[in-house]
Amino acid sequence: MAESLSPDPGCSLAAPRGQRSSGAGFKSIRWTLQLWHAGLLAVVLTAFGSMSYVGISRMRYQEVDTDLERSVQGLVVGLRPKMPGRPTGEGPPGVPPMDPRPTWPEGDTGPRPEPPDWRGPGPLERPVGRPPDGPHARERSFPPWLEFEAPVELDRRAATGELYYVIWGFDGRVLKSSANAGEVPDPGSTLSSPPKPGPPQIRQRGEVREAYVYGPFGLRGLVGRSMRPDQAALHRLAFLLVAVGAGVLVIGLAGGWLVSLRAVRPIEAITAVAQEISASNLSRRIDLAGTQSELGTLAAVLNDTFARLEAAFQQQVRFTADASHELRTPLAVIHTHAQLALSRQRSAEEYRRMFETCLRASDRMKNLVDSLLLLARADAGRLSLNRTELDLRDLVAECVEMVSPLAAKKGVTVESDLESVTLLADGTRVAQVATNLLTNAIRYNREGGRVQVHVGASGSDALLSVTDTGVGIPAESQPHLFERFYRVDAARNREEGGSGLGLAICKSIAEAHGGTITFCSEAGKGAVFLVRLPRGGADGGCPADSLPTENGPSACG
Amino acid sequence: MRLLVIEDEPDLLEVLAQSLREAGYAVDEASDGPTGLYKAAGADYDAVVLDLMLPGMSGWDLLRELRKTKATPVLILTARDTIPDRVKGLDAGADDYLTKPFELPELQARLRALIRRSAGQTKATLEVDDVEIDTAERTVRKAGQPVALTPREYALVELLALHKGRLVTRTMIYDHLFDEADDSLSNLVDVHVANVRKKLGKDFIMTRRGEGYQVHG
Numbered sequence A: 001m002a003e004s005l006s007p008d009p010g011c012s013l014a015a016p017r018g019q020r021s022s023g024a025g026f027k028s029i030r031w032t033l034q035l036w037h038a039g040l041l042a043v044v045l046t047a048f049g050s051m052s053y054v055g056i057s058r059m060r061y062q063e064v065d066t067d068l069e070r071s072v073q074g075l076v077v078g079l080r081p082k083m084p085g086r087p088t089g090e091g092p093p094g095v096p097p098m099d100p101r102p103t104w105p106e107g108d109t110g111p112r113p114e115p116p117d118w119r120g121p122g123p124l125e126r127p128v129g130r131p132p133d134g135p136h137a138r139e140r141s142f143p144p145w146l147e148f149e150a151p152v153e154l155d156r157r158a159a160t161g162e163l164y165y166v167i168w169g170f171d172g173r174v175l176k177s178s179a180n181a182g183e184v185p186d187p188g189s190t191l192s193s194p195p196k197p198g199p200p201q202i203r204q205r206g207e208v209r210e211a212y213v214y215g216p217f218g219l220r221g222l223v224g225r226s227m228r229p230d231q232a233a234l235h236r237l238a239f240l241l242v243a244v245g246a247g248v249l250v251i252g253l254a255g256g257w258l259v260s261l262r263a264v265r266p267i268e269a270i271t272a273v274a275q276e277i278s279a280s281n282l283s284r285r286i287d288l289a290g291t292q293s294e295l296g297t298l299a300a301v302l303n304d305t306f307a308r309l310e311a312a313f314q315q316q317v318r319f320t321a322d323a324s325h326e327l328r329t330p331l332a333v334i335h336t337h338a339q340l341a342l343s344r345q346r347s348a349e350e351y352r353r354m355f356e357t358c359l360r361a362s363d364r365m366k367n368l369v370d371s372l373l374l375l376a377r378a379d380a381g382r383l384s385l386n387r388t389e390l391d392l393r394d395l396v397a398e399c400v401e402m403v404s405p406l407a408a409k410k411g412v413t414v415e416s417d418l419e420s421v422t423l424l425a426d427g428t429r430v431a432q433v434a435t436n437l438l439t440n441a442i443r444y445n446r447e448g449g450r451v452q453v454h455v456g457a458s459g460s461d462a463l464l465s466v467t468d469t470g471v472g473i474p475a476e477s478q479p480h481l482f483e484r485f486y487r488v489d490a491a492r493n494r495e496e497g498g499s500g501l502g503l504a505i506c507k508s509i510a511e512a513h514g515g516t517i518t519f520c521s522e523a524g525k526g527a528v529f530l531v532r533l534p535r536g537g538a539d540g541g542c543p544a545d546s547l548p549t550e551n552g553p554s555a556c557g
Numbered sequence B: 001m002r003l004l005v006i007e008d009e010p011d012l013l014e015v016l017a018q019s020l021r022e023a024g025y026a027v028d029e030a031s032d033g034p035t036g037l038y039k040a041a042g043a044d045y046d047a048v049v050l051d052l053m054l055p056g057m058s059g060w061d062l063l064r065e066l067r068k069t070k071a072t073p074v075l076i077l078t079a080r081d082t083i084p085d086r087v088k089g090l091d092a093g094a095d096d097y098l099t100k101p102f103e104l105p106e107l108q109a110r111l112r113a114l115i116r117r118s119a120g121q122t123k124a125t126l127e128v129d130d131v132e133i134d135t136a137e138r139t140v141r142k143a144g145q146p147v148a149l150t151p152r153e154y155a156l157v158e159l160l161a162l163h164k165g166r167l168v169t170r171t172m173i174y175d176h177l178f179d180e181a182d183d184s185l186s187n188l189v190d191v192h193v194a195n196v197r198k199k200l201g202k203d204f205i206m207t208r209r210g211e212g213y214q215v216h217g
Helices: A018-025 A029-076 A134-140 A151-158 A228-276 A294-342 A348-379 A392-410 A428-442 A475-478 A504-513 A552-556 B011-021 B033-042 B059-067 B083-091 B104-120 B151-162 B170-177 B187-200
Strands: A078-083 A147-149 A165-170 A174-179 A201-205 A206-213 A218-228 A387-391 A413-418 A422-426 A451-458 A461-468 A516-521 A527-534 B002-006 B024-030 B047-050 B074-078 B097-098 B125-127 B130-136 B139-142 B145-147 B206-208 B213-214
Touching: A029 A151, A029 A165, A029 A201, A029 A206, A029 A218, A029 A294, A029 A527, A147 A174, A174 B206, A206 B170, A228 A294, A228 B033, A294 B011, A294 B104, A348 A504, A387 A392, A392 A413, A392 A422, A392 A428, A392 A451, A392 A461, A413 B033, A422 B125, A422 B145, A428 A504, A428 A527, A428 A552, A451 B083, A461 B083, A475 B130, A504 A527, B002 B011, B002 B033, B002 B170, B011 B024, B011 B104, B033 B047, B033 B059, B047 B059, B047 B104, B047 B139, B059 B074, B059 B083, B074 B083, B074 B104, B083 B097, B097 B151, B125 B151, B130 B151, B139 B187, B151 B170, B151 B187
Parallel strands: A413 A451, B002 B024, B002 B047, B047 B074, B074 B097
Antiparallel strands: A078 A147, A165 A174, A165 A218, A201 A206, A206 A218, A387 A422, A451 A461, A461 A527, A516 A527, B125 B130, B130 B139, B139 B145, B206 B213
């Protein structure tokens, strides 16, 4: 019996062990956070990287294109025939003349044949792209001896290999090209009619980027450059972006992991503590030192819950222990008497006496079981009240009558001051309350003391007060007075001691009627108990809590 | 053998005292803590049966007070059955712990064992020369033959045999054989001694003049 009553060692309330390790799988909050974090970071980095790459690449191409366009326009505009034999005072051949003005000969014919009529439609009518063939063609083109000069800047840049240029005449003949031009397809060769002069256009041919323009007289100028270095630079840029992105991703993930570790660690600590909490060990608490923020609040709330759980559990354990203690004593009386009676042959008188004792003990057990049952029902809210219209004065008068032998035995005078108050209540239960209070008032009174009983009405309530001149209730006991099995004197003589449930029962009955029971006492000066019951028999519910703290004046006044 | 029962439940006190008296013990009763302590400290009981929840003074406090002066074997008999209660009781100086409700034969057996151990004996059967005393059955045999003794005579034989080889004073005999309710005169001891000598042989009990009695070790 001892083992069965002691608390179950930690099986019922303890969570199954090992859940913690399996709970930290890929579905854990931490992994979810980490995956989201990784995904988001990857998307952001990819978007940023590709936008950067595309932007930079486009910018580079635009720069190149602008440069090429400007250059090709300069080429067409700045192209001029080179005058052999004309003293130019220039240095080595190829060095552009100082005069940037177009030096197309006007009247300066000299010994050379007439230049073609530039303004004439002839050359332009000629289909472009046809290779110059035959003398006729040559006649209508620039004279083959005519050499051209490109703008100085272009030549200089062509010399460094930075770019190249080509210029075709309307007949497709290369009028001038830089040394590094190589084989460049004539942009006008596929046209069926001479193109109109227009803005430069860009074309990509393999690795080279070229800008070409249709100039006057069917001239086609083209400036191009290899994009290989730019593409190599862009590749390096891409590589750099990928490398930096990967680095940021790794650092971000590691940081996220650490942050989530820090975030999850208190949760794990809380989980561990919560798992350790069991019926046999309710005293564990979460260490609040390491937890801040929302988790700190959670931990505090949990600690608070644990504390209340522990208090409730201890109360339950104490109640069970008390109940079993109270039941065991009469049980031991019955058991031992039966054993003794059977141990040998006895006289009829002896048997009778033993049975009487057993009956007394079983009566005590019955009362105790009844009380426990009543309290259990009241706890479950199932205390059934058999309400009838009754006069509290008559009921209390009967109770006073009933306790008068006890009062006489203790030499206590009971003074009644009863007014007629009708109310709707369960007579048996209310009588139980009155008898309990009266019995207590007599039991704990001094020799020759007085007990005053008042019944009256106050508004919609019926009042019953019992005042005694006894030992009173010490202040430290007052908060516990209505607790079950609580006794002011823990080890009072059995002959006068009750079960320790009387006041708890009074409280349950009063509350089931929708009423309250309060008291006021000073050690050595007696006590006043005041029961307030609604006359209309309002239903149980939970009246303003009748903990002893709110008692004082209401009961004393 | 004289016992003190401290129990605040009157019905239980009554049945305990009666059953122990029927088992041949002299039994004193106390129904509250202070009385119990006063009696336990004032006489040499062979054992004390102690309840824990007592008016006036708890069983634990009583035990701690008693242990300052007496080594009397104490059996705690209580409805408090939790392990902490048992530990607390045993640590306070109790020799045994029994919870209510209990079996009378078990209580008596435990008391016999307590008394035996406190006298330095370990067996339930005591032997003095050819006399064999069965403390469980409360029977005495001489040379294998049962000898009929009254309860008082048996108690005297058991007391002397438990202290065999040692002096047992007349006061000790009074203390251990008669309870406070016994209105006996001192020469009754001599009557019992004489009766025992008749039944177990003249030399079984040796008189040490002016001091008391002794049986051979």
